[in-house]
Amino acid sequence: MPDPIPIIGGGPAGAAAALAIARGGGRPVIYEKSRFPRQKLCGEFFTPEALPVLEELGVADGFLSLRPARVTHAELNFARRHRRFPLPEAGCGLSRYAFDDFLLRAAVERGAKLRPERLVKPSGPAVWAVGRSIISTRGRRAFGFKAHFSGPANDAVEIYFFDGGYCGLCPIEGGKTNVCGLACENLLFDVDRLLCGVPRLAARLAPLERLTLWHIAGPLRFGMPASAPGLLAAGDAACFVDPFTGSGLLGAVQTGAWAGAEVLDAAQGLHWSRCCARQRRRCAGFYRRQLATTVLIRRALDLGFAESIAGLLPGSLLFRLTRPG
Numbered sequence: 001m002p003d004p005i006p007i008i009g010g011g012p013a014g015a016a017a018a019l020a021i022a023r024g025g026g027r028p029v030i031y032e033k034s035r036f037p038r039q040k041l042c043g044e045f046f047t048p049e050a051l052p053v054l055e056e057l058g059v060a061d062g063f064l065s066l067r068p069a070r071v072t073h074a075e076l077n078f079a080r081r082h083r084r085f086p087l088p089e090a091g092c093g094l095s096r097y098a099f100d101d102f103l104l105r106a107a108v109e110r111g112a113k114l115r116p117e118r119l120v121k122p123s124g125p126a127v128w129a130v131g132r133s134i135i136s137t138r139g140r141r142a143f144g145f146k147a148h149f150s151g152p153a154n155d156a157v158e159i160y161f162f163d164g165g166y167c168g169l170c171p172i173e174g175g176k177t178n179v180c181g182l183a184c185e186n187l188l189f190d191v192d193r194l195l196c197g198v199p200r201l202a203a204r205l206a207p208l209e210r211l212t213l214w215h216i217a218g219p220l221r222f223g224m225p226a227s228a229p230g231l232l233a234a235g236d237a238a239c240f241v242d243p244f245t246g247s248g249l250l251g252a253v254q255t256g257a258w259a260g261a262e263v264l265d266a267a268q269g270l271h272w273s274r275c276c277a278r279q280r281r282r283c284a285g286f287y288r289r290q291l292a293t294t295v296l297i298r299r300a301l302d303l304g305f306a307e308s309i310a311g312l313l314p315g316s317l318l319f320r321l322t323r324p325g
Contacts, residue, residue, distance in 0.1 A: 004027045008119050011129065012249060013237070013259070016053075017127045018112040019059065019110060025264075027113075036101045039212065041215055041217040042096045042249070045157050059103065063094075068092035069172050071157050072156070073154075074157050075157070079200075087319060088319065125232070126230070126231055127259045128231035128234070141219035142184060142185075147212045159244055160200055165181055166181055222241060234258070234259040235252040238279075244294075258283075287324060290323070290324055
């Protein structure tokens with residue numbers, strides 16, 4: 001019988017790794033200190049590419065049974081300009097409250113062991129699938145915010161840009177809308193007041209009613225963190241991309257599935273350092289275009305060019321530039 005394979009973190013990346021390991025005949029053990037279900041800061045948008053990954057993991061039917069909202073369009077909102085365009089394929093909106101619990105339960109049902117504790121220093125090879133990196137320098141640090149609303153839902157993932165940040169809206173299950181964004185820390189003393197100060201966004205939120213408290217997390221750092229010795233990174237631990245690309249959940253399940261495959265290769269005799277290096281190269285290729293695009297977009301926002309550029313480029317190109325490689 002193969003040795004147990006520790007996975008640190010039971011979110012989408014860790015659960016995806018466990019599913020991949022279990023499907024390959026391994027014995028995943030998930031270490032997760034949080035109780036599920038729980039809310040998690042996230043845009044809660046699943047790009048069209050996410051469903052094939054879930055199919056590969058054997059959980060696509062279960063995902064669809066949760067009745068995620070269908071997302072067919074994208075909308076970009078600036079101070080003076082509004083753009084709406086169709087997505088090449090429909091995406092989905094589903095809360096992390098529902099999705100994380102579903103995926104973790106699916107992993108356990110397929111043979112993963114769940115340990116409700118924190119594993120800080122694994123004694124051997126392990127998958128590292130916890131949280132996002134933070135920075136400690138004060139000033140214009142970026143924090144994320146999120147709440148769920150009831151009221152008229154849209155069929156689009158909507159992004160509203162403002163000085164110092166942006167806010168995204170995505171329909172989710174049950175006719176609700178997820179409102180999630182990112183802003184500099186000095187703007188987040190009163191999230192409701194901040195959003196009311198953005199005219200287009202204030203008009204959009206006016207008929208909605210907030211159902212949850214604001215959840216705020218951070219500070220955030222974008223990019224690929226340094227590799228942890230002896231650990232195979234997945235999800236935000238592998239790379240944290242600016243959330244306005246809407247591909248965080250795709251990245252979590254995809255890199256988690258890859259991590260599970262690498263661990264299985266190691267169990268069959270491939271040297272562990274080679275597995276970790278291959279995972280890092282694969283993640284670097286997956287995120288390279290997104291990281292380059294988001295740097296350019298943020299620069300354009302800072303210089304005041306983004307609104308003009310967004311009005312000139314075709315919607316299909318804007319969407320493609322923010323997709324993983």
